[in-house]
Amino acid sequence: MKKSIIYSMLFCLFLFSCKKNNVLGPDVNLLIKEDAVQAKVAVATNFSAGTNNGQAFQHEWKLDGKVVSTIFNYNFIAAKAGTYVLAYKGYNEAGEFTHTYTITVPIPVVGITPTSSKYISRILDYLPAPGQFVNETLGKPEQAQKLIGSTTNLISLGGFGGYIIFGFDHSVVNNTGNDLAIYGNPSGAPYHFSEPGVVMVSQDSNGNGLADDEWYELAGSEYSKATTIKNYEITYTNPKAFANVSWKDNQGNSGEVKVNNFHKHNFYPEFAANQETITFKGTLLPPSTGKTGSIVISSPFDWGYTDSYSTGDDYKTNLYNSFDLSWAVDKNGNKVDLKTIDFVKVYTGQNADAGNLGEISTEVKGAVDLGIK
Known part of the structure; x- marks a missing residue:
């Protein structure tokens, strides 16, 4: 009986081993x-x-x-x-x-068609820093919308950091040479008055049609100079009245955007989401204000900034500032190879006062894709 049980167990073990070996x-x-x-x-x-x-x-x-x-x-x-x-x-x-x-x-690309427009097709955001034109005609959101399809209207961006973000009805292609034209209202010699704005670009990497992807600065003539401050940050406080707007920055400085009797209203943007303080970050360009005789002037930079009567950019002939997408750098200053872009951001690049002419405030009249004739 015991032998039969043992033989049965051995036989079952043999069958199991055969089955496992057949896996x-x-x-x-x-x-x-x-x-x-x-x-x-x-x-x-x-x-x-x-x-x-x-x-x-x-x-x-x-x-x-x-x-x-x-x-x-x-x-x-x-x-x-x-x-x-x-x-x-x-x-x-x-x-x-x-x-x-x-x-x-790949990056989603909106191709150019025969009906594509070379002009701005939409304004995605407008938030000026405090300034004399803010909250009146040249500093309201409805005025920003007038840049669509035009290069003759005007919007003020206020003091340092105030910005506008816009796009076209297609992706702007990085061609040989300059790709973008941005219009401002600087004046030339003998009484130069430029209010240089920094230009940034972005791709719609997530394809959602919003300007919520990484931004790249188009590095102009001042980008690598010791007088230019990267990662600058400034915070303005709302006086909630017709009064100077105080500010503090991350360099340990403080000051005021001074009101004047030509614009008797609050200079702080009353349509901003935060009505207590507002903070802007970016690349701070050195001030370029001075005097020619008794006239206050603000000198242009050579190239790479908007609302600047640039000689290297031949503003006198073009009547706009031109930009090459190949100038793009990331937040660490490394060059970026962008084949196309979808969004453009312009912000006031100086924190400077021009005396009785008020704060230095970049103005924008429109923009054009130079790849479309």
Whole structure:
């Protein structure tokens, strides 16, 4: 009886061993077999793995090192442009199969068509810093909207940091030479008066039509000079009255945007979300105010800034300031190769006072894509 039990147990063990030894490693059939895959922002790309021999196995998908699925498929959807690595592993007790995909998601581009306009097509944001024209005709949101389709209207950006953000009905292409023209109202010799504005650009990397992606500065003639301050920050306090607007910066300085009798109203933007204080950040250009005789002047910079009667930019002939997208640098000052851009930001680049002429305040009259004739 004991021998029969032992023989039965040995026989069962033999059968189990035979069954285990017959388990095959994964023979995987991938839906997408290529290593390199191109996808689109916000559009799903389906990756899946099946079996060629009916043998069961487990699945694991890792996107940039993080497990994103443990079933047979994974729907990849990119939130923004970039390069992603998707690693697949199919495995069981007999072995494993691996495959790695490199997924490239290009920047979404809105192509130029025969009906594309060279002018601004929309204003995405307008927030001036305190200034004498703010809260009156040249410093209201409805005036900013008048820049659409035009280069003859005018908007004031107030003191340092005040800005406007606009876009076109297409992506602006980085061609050979200058790509953008921005119109202001500087004056030339003998009584120069320029109010230089810094220009930044951005791509719609997440394809949502909003200017919420990384910004790049178009580095002008003053960018690398010791007198230019990077990562400058200034905070203005609302006086809530017709009174000087006080400010403090991150350099340990303080001062006031002074009111004058030509504009008897609060200089702080009354349409700003925060009615207590407002903070702006950016690259601070050195002041360029002075006098020619008894006349207050503000000298232009050579090139790379708007509302500046630049000689290197030949403002006298063009009547606008021109910009090359190849000047773009990131927040660390490294050059960036932009094939296209979708948004432009202009902000007042100086924190300076021109005496009885008021604060230095960049003005913008419009912009043009020089790639469209």
